[in-house]
Amino acid sequence: MAASTGFGRVPRAARGAALHRRIGTIAGAMAVGLTYIFLLAPIIVVIFTSFNPTTASAFPPRGFSLRWYREFAASGSFTSAFQFSLWLGALAAVFATTIGFLTAYAARRFVVRRRELVQSLAMLPVMIPHILIGISLLVMLTVVELPELLTLLLGHVIVCVPFTVAGILASLEAVDPGVELAARTLGASRLRVMWEIVIPLIAPGLLSSLIFAFIISFGDVYIALFLSGPGMTTLPIEIFTYLQWESTPVVAAITSVQVLMIIALGLVIERLVGLRKIIRI
Amino acid sequence: MTGDRRFGRLLLSPITLLYTLLLLAPISFFLLLSFYEYTAFEMYRPNLTTANYDRLLFDPYYRNIVYRTLRIAATTTAFSLLAGYPLAYFLARHAGAWRGVLLFLVIAPLMSGVIVRTYGWIVLLGSEGMVNNLLLFLRVVDKPVQMLNTEFAVILALVHILMPYMVFPLFSSLAGQDPNLVRAAGTLGAGRVRSFLEVTLPLSRPGIVMGSVLVFTLSAGAVVTPQLLGGKDMQMLGQTIYELILTVLNWPLASAVASILVVCQFSVIFLYFRGARRGATA
Numbered sequence: 001m002a003a004s005t006g007f008g009r010v011p012r013a014a015r016g017a018a019l020h021r022r023i024g025t026i027a028g029a030m031a032v033g034l035t036y037i038f039l040l041a042p043i044i045v046v047i048f049t050s051f052n053p054t055t056a057s058a059f060p061p062r063g064f065s066l067r068w069y070r071e072f073a074a075s076g077s078f079t080s081a082f083q084f085s086l087w088l089g090a091l092a093a094v095f096a097t098t099i100g101f102l103t104a105y106a107a108r109r110f111v112v113r114r115r116e117l118v119q120s121l122a123m124l125p126v127m128i129p130h131i132l133i134g135i136s137l138l139v140m141l142t143v144v145e146l147p148e149l150l151t152l153l154l155g156h157v158i159v160c161v162p163f164t165v166a167g168i169l170a171s172l173e174a175v176d177p178g179v180e181l182a183a184r185t186l187g188a189s190r191l192r193v194m195w196e197i198v199i200p201l202i203a204p205g206l207l208s209s210l211i212f213a214f215i216i217s218f219g220d221v222y223i224a225l226f227l228s229g230p231g232m233t234t235l236p237i238e239i240f241t242y243l244q245w246e247s248t249p250v251v252a253a254i255t256s257v258q259v260l261m262i263i264a265l266g267l268v269i270e271r272l273v274g275l276r277k278i279i280r281i
Numbered sequence: 282m283t284g285d286r287r288f289g290r291l292l293l294s295p296i297t298l299l300y301t302l303l304l305l306a307p308i309s310f311f312l313l314l315s316f317y318e319y320t321a322f323e324m325y326r327p328n329l330t331t332a333n334y335d336r337l338l339f340d341p342y343y344r345n346i347v348y349r350t351l352r353i354a355a356t357t358t359a360f361s362l363l364a365g366y367p368l369a370y371f372l373a374r375h376a377g378a379w380r381g382v383l384l385f386l387v388i389a390p391l392m393s394g395v396i397v398r399t400y401g402w403i404v405l406l407g408s409e410g411m412v413n414n415l416l417l418f419l420r421v422v423d424k425p426v427q428m429l430n431t432e433f434a435v436i437l438a439l440v441h442i443l444m445p446y447m448v449f450p451l452f453s454s455l456a457g458q459d460p461n462l463v464r465a466a467g468t469l470g471a472g473r474v475r476s477f478l479e480v481t482l483p484l485s486r487p488g489i490v491m492g493s494v495l496v497f498t499l500s501a502g503a504v505v506t507p508q509l510l511g512g513k514d515m516q517m518l519g520q521t522i523y524e525l526i527l528t529v530l531n532w533p534l535a536s537a538v539a540s541i542l543v544v545c546q547f548s549v550i551f552l553y554f555r556g557a558r559r560g561a562t563a
Contacts, residue, residue, distance in 0.1 A: 042401025102292040110289025129502035136307035219394025
């Protein structure tokens with residue numbers, strides 16, 4: 001591109017420049033390739049290790065077996081933690097999406113002067129170290145009598161809300177305010193406009209936020225680290241506790257199941273609205 | 282319309298209640314605990330004292346942990362930036378039709394959670410792991426190298442886990458730039474390197490700042506990764522807080538440690554944004 005600017009460069013210099021560019025491009029491509037290997041290797045290794053027949057978490061694996069998947073299915077503690085995380089994630093996702101929608105809709109349509117402030121305040125839990133949120137909720141329980149399960153759930157809702165607000169705000173940008181105004185002029189109440197016009201229009205965005213909040217809740221460590229208890233241990237905490245004492249490929253089997261589930265959910269979001277819309281904080 | 286405003290306030294009430302009652306109030310109370318007296322039986326007693334801070338600031342054990350945390354967080358931030366920048370640049374400028382897939386591959390590890398990725402590094406860095414097998418095969422070493430329970434392992438895994446937080450802000454600031462600027466610099470005779478150093482890099486400063494602040498904050502507060510990959514000898518502030526809360530049960534001291542963490546993080550954020558503003562006006 002730059003060589004064809006028409007300023008009459010010396011051909012040899014142009015050839016030299018082209019060669020330089022070529023080397024630069026190849027070096028760049030290699031750097032990017034290596035970064036991708038670095039990013040993906042630990043996850044790929046985990047999936048391979050889960051089929052390892054021996055006890056050691058060794059890589060490359062020596063043979064193929066489903067032993068660790070059977071062990072996972074047979075272990076009561078891991079399967080119940082998995083189920084608990086599924087339920088907790090689903091509930092947290094519903095609450096976080098509801099609150100996220102109300103906030104985003106208010107910020108989009110009804111807050112005029114302090115819109116920026118509302119949007120940045122909604123992002124607050126991302127700025128605060130999550131370990132602090134978890135501990136504070138635990139300490140709060142010594143002063144206020146709240147059921148532990150509810151506290152854990154609300155803690156998860158708090159860390160999910162910034163993502164649902166950001167995602168739904170992005171979806172709301174595509175809604176023409178004229179449609180809402182028309183409905184209002186024709187006599188629909190604000191509530192009815194919200195329920196019958198806005199929500200159906202951004203349904204894919206809402207569903208994506210729901211899934212993304214579930215993913216955040218499912219992967220959380222720092223809230224559950226302090227608020228888990230007997231009968232309410234999330235999967236990451238169960239694995240963390242286990243890994244402090246031993247590390248057999250049963251963990252690889254569990255995390256492989258988790259990774260596949262999350263990648264599938266991620267692909268659904270990608271199809272619905274595109275993951276980038278939600279990640280954009 | 283006043284009705285609009287009232288409706289807006291109604292819609293904002295759930296998040297206001299949630300954040301005030303379950304985020305700001307508990308955190309304020311927890312940080313207040315650092316000025317309370319520690320007693321073994323009641324956890325804390327509301328007598329104001331600075332004993333917790335005295336202990337932290339003058340005990341070399343805790344001072345070492347503070348230094349180590351800052352060192353690990355700073356190194357992690359530097360390496361994430363070094364590795365993340367070329368990736369973000371490539372995604373923003375050259376990825377073309379593959380951009381969607383390649384972005385997904387950056388987001389996918391992020392979504393899989395901290396535990397999954399930390400475990401991946403346990404497998405990779407173990408004495409029978411791939412890294413050691415490769416080194417043995419290439420005859421770089423003749424017996425497995427101890428890589429778990431070192432600062433190296435912690436930093437490596439933290440860079441891996443936190444790199445997406447660096448890549449996304451960088452990507453946004455790079456993708457948002459007008460490509461004509463680089464083209465204009467080229468027309469005016471600047472080479473590739475010069476137009477990168479004098480046009481692209483300064484313009485991506487907001488992304489660098491945002492990504493660095495995120496990575497620094499998140500790595501300074503890490504618990505799970507240093508606990509599993511660094512072990513007891515490599516303790517960081519997050520682990521100290523975790524132990525003081527759940528095993529030692531000295532909550533006032535934990536609160537003082539957490540306050541130090543918060544102060545460190547906010548000073549980094551403050552310095553960074555001030556530096557960014559100065560850079561923008563210069």
